Amino acid sequence: xxxxxxxxxxxxxxxxxxxxxxxxxxxxxxxxxxxxxxxxxxxxxxxxxxxxxxxxxxxxxxxxxxxxxxxxxxxxxxxxxxxxxxxxxxxxxxxxxxxxxxxxxxxxxxxxxxxxxxxxxxxxxxxxxxxxxxxxxxxxxxxxxxxxxxxxxxxxxxxxxxxxxxxxxxxxxxxxxxxxxxxxxxxxxxxxxxxxxxxxxxxxxxxxxxxxxxxxxxxxxxxxxxxxxxxxxxxxxxxxxxxxxxxxxxxxxxxxxxxxxxxxxxxxxxxxxxxxxxxxxxxxxxxxxxxxxxxxxxxxxxxxxxxxxxxxxxxxxxx
Numbered sequence: 001x002x003x004x005x006x007x008x009x010x011x012x013x014x015x016x017x018x019x020x021x022x023x024x025x026x027x028x029x030x031x032x033x034x035x036x037x038x039x040x041x042x043x044x045x046x047x048x049x050x051x052x053x054x055x056x057x058x059x060x061x062x063x064x065x066x067x068x069x070x071x072x073x074x075x076x077x078x079x080x081x082x083x084x085x086x087x088x089x090x091x092x093x094x095x096x097x098x099x100x101x102x103x104x105x106x107x108x109x110x111x112x113x114x115x116x117x118x119x120x121x122x123x124x125x126x127x128x129x130x131x132x133x134x135x136x137x138x139x140x141x142x143x144x145x146x147x148x149x150x151x152x153x154x155x156x157x158x159x160x161x162x163x164x165x166x167x168x169x170x171x172x173x174x175x176x177x178x179x180x181x182x183x184x185x186x187x188x189x190x191x192x193x194x195x196x197x198x199x200x201x202x203x204x205x206x207x208x209x210x211x212x213x214x215x216x217x218x219x220x221x222x223x224x225x226x227x228x229x230x231x232x233x234x235x236x237x238x239x240x241x242x243x244x245x246x247x248x249x250x251x252x253x254x255x256x257x258x259x260x261x262x263x264x265x266x267x268x269x270x271x272x273x274x275x276x277x278x279x280x281x282x283x284x285x286x287x288x289x290x291x292x293x294x295x296x297x298x299x300x301x302x303x304x305x306x307x308x309x310x311x312x313x314x315x316x317x318x319x
Contacts (some may be wrong), residue, residue, distance in 0.1 A: 010034075011044040039127050039157040044083050046121035108138040112152070115267045115291045117246070122268035125159035126166065129186075129246050132290075154245055171226050173206040183243055193222045202229065220249045250290045257282040257300075257317070267291050268314075276319035277304060282319070 014031050017023065035042050112118050116292025120128045123140050130136055143163070147154075149170040150166060158166045160179025168175040170184050173191045180198025184191065193202050195216050202222045203213035214229060216222050220235040224228055241251040250267075252260050256278050258280040261272040267290040274280040288296050297308045297315050307318045 001319040007040060009045045011041070014045060039159055040125055040159065042119075042127045043121040043125045043159070046127065057225055101169060109137075110134075110136045114269055115193050117248070124161060124164070124166075124204035129155040131155070147182050149186055151186060153245075155181070155183040155243060157181050165204055169205055171224075172205050172226075174203050176201045176203075179305070190225045191223075194242055194288065195220050196236070196239050196243060245290060246288065249287050251287045252285050252286050254283045256280060257284055260284055260315075262289070264288075264293055266298065268293055273314060273316045275307075275309075275316050278319040279317050282306075 008116070015033065018031065022162045035045060044114060068305060108120070110118060110128075110130050111122055111128050112132060116132060118130045120136075122128060124143075124145055126145070128136070128138075128147075131153035134154060135143055135150040136152075136154055137148045141144050141154070143164055145164050145166040146155075147166070147168045149168060156166070156177075157228065158177050158179050158181070162178055166177050166179075168177075168184050170186050170191045171189060173193075175182070175193055177200045179196065180200060181196040182198070182200050183193075183194045183196070193200065193216065195218050197251065199215055199217040201213055201215050202224065204227065212227065212229070214222055214231055216231065219234055221232040221234055221239065221242075223232065224230075232316065241253065244251045248309065250260075250263050252263075258274060261274060265271050270293060272293055284300075286299075288299075293315060297306075297317060300306045300317060301308050305310050309316045309318070
């Protein structure tokens with residue numbers, strides 16, 4: 001059995017097991033450990049999961065008369081093998097529409113709503129987590145690996161391929177890697193690149209000014225605006241804290257309440273407003289659920305005595 005087929009069967013085993021009635025918290029932890037073990041594990045699992053959901057949607061469009069295999073059944077070795085083969089077929093069908101495999105193929109387009117996140121497996125084995133209110137495109141035609149972050153933020157776990165660099169375009173910036181883990185964020189004309197593992201090259205996307213480039217490694221952050229670029233040397237833990245949004249968490253380390261409110265507002269339709277400069281300058285730290293502004297503002301009231309006024313559109317905080 002090839003390594004690729006073995007990995008596919010492992011992913012199928014986890015996907016089937018996850019939908020069984022006896023799935024436990026220990027099983028969930030074991031799956032999380034298997035996924036975190038390598039980018040290839042994540043990519044294989046997400047590809048099969050995409051195929052599973054695509055088959056569900058296809059069956060739903062055919063109406064109640066269409067035969068549909070139940071999602072839950074008594075586990076057995078035969079069912080496990082059959083399920084792996086069925087899921088692999090469904091994944092192949094879905095991926096023919098979802099992930100380009102080279103040649104003259106359409107570009108992948110991924111968009112997320114406010115407060116949502118989406119995990120995407122790419123054809124080269126790389127994995128991407130797309131953050132709130134973001135839009136991303138990717139193309140693997142003619143052997144190239146190219147991504148355009150049109151809006152928002154994304155975290156990349158890039159499969160190593162020395163012959164084919166992985167290139168991300170964000171605004172006026174171009175980020176080039178061979179195999180690493182990093183995030184790219186666009187805020188208007190500001191582009192922020194944070195490296196969790198490996199190294200990346202950040203430069204102007206315009207070939208005429210491409211000589212202005214920087215190599216950043218794990219723990220480094222590059223912040224670019226216009227033709228200016230600032231390099232910040234942070235700890236790897238600080239970068240990991242900044243990437244906690246992948247778990248739906250915002251982590252702050254003595255930032256102003258104005259900065260914290262700006263982050264929360266990226267993830268929520270209900271907005272946080274600051275009623276005075278004193279409240280805006282208050283410095284806070286901690287970890288908070290990104291989509292729960294009520295819990296966040298209650299903590300501000302309890303810890304600092306700030307006044308919280310709720311209305312239909314959000315909350316106003318005053319000192």
